[in-house]
Every structure is written in structure tokens, then in C-alpha cells.
Amino acid sequence: MKPWxxxxxxxxxxxxxxxxxxxxxxxxxxxxxxxxxxxxxxxDVISKDMDREDIMPACLALLDKCDAILMLAGWEESLGAxxxxxxxxxQEKIILYDEDKVRVYHAI
Numbered sequence: 001m002k003p004w005x006x007x008x009x010x011x012x013x014x015x016x017x018x019x020x021x022x023x024x025x026x027x028x029x030x031x032x033x034x035x036x037x038x039x040x041x042x043x044d045v046i047s048k049d050m051d052r053e054d055i056m057p058a059c060l061a062l063l064d065k066c067d068a069i070l071m072l073a074g075w076e077e078s079l080g081a082x083x084x085x086x087x088x089x090x091q092e093k094i095i096l097y098d099e100d101k102v103r104v105y106h107a108i
Contacts, residue, residue, distance in 0.1 A: 004094065005035045007063045009084040010072025012040060013052060019043070021072055025098055029070065037062050052080050060087055068094035 008025050012018045022040035029036050039059050046055060059080070063069060069088040075081040088095060 003034045004067040005037065005065065006068045006070050006096065007037045007066040007084070007088075008039065008070050008072065009063075009075060009078075009081045009088075011074040011078040011081060013078070013080070015074070025070060025072060037066055056080060056083065059084060063087060063093075064091065066093065068096055070096040070098055072098050 006029050008022050010018065010021065010025075015021075019040050022038050026036040026038045039062060042055065042058065060083075063084055064087075069084060071081065071085060075085065085095070
């Protein structure tokens, strides 16, 4: 199987440990041979005065270049993650759910 390019999506705003959770997911999927886009790493290169609406176009552009989206636990409560999931569904991306260490694969 060809490696996927996977975009990680999940709650960031109001979540203290999001960088660690996104990094752990990236490490897991890279160890499985996939290429991973971690939008939590954007914090290191964007202006601190930018909010979700400022950043969302860049996130969707990154997601557009991916084969799959990985939804981290808590995504249901995240406005940004819900927008990313809706975009991924509209683009017929592979949807992966990472809930309590159980990976569920859903392809359209």
C-alpha cells in the first residue's frame, strides 16, 4: 500500500496539551510509514495575533494536499476540526478516527 499523506485535526483552542497530542499522533502514523501534516506546528511560524479565522485558509490548503484526515479525540467540540472534517468529506478524503487508541478507518 502506498503511504498516505495524513492531516491531523483536533481541538487546539482551550486545550493545553494539544501540541503533545498532535505530536504523538504524528509520531505514530509516521512510524507506520505515512507522511503527516501537523497543523499544531504552525504555532511556531505564525503571528501570535492571528486567530482561527486567520489560520483556517492555510489549514484547508494543507488538508487539500492530503489523502486522509485524522480526527483526534475531542474533535466534536472543535469548530475548526468540524470545518476541516466537512471539507475532507466534501473532497472524499479518507477519514481516520483516533479515539482511545482505537483507529477506525472510513473511506468513502
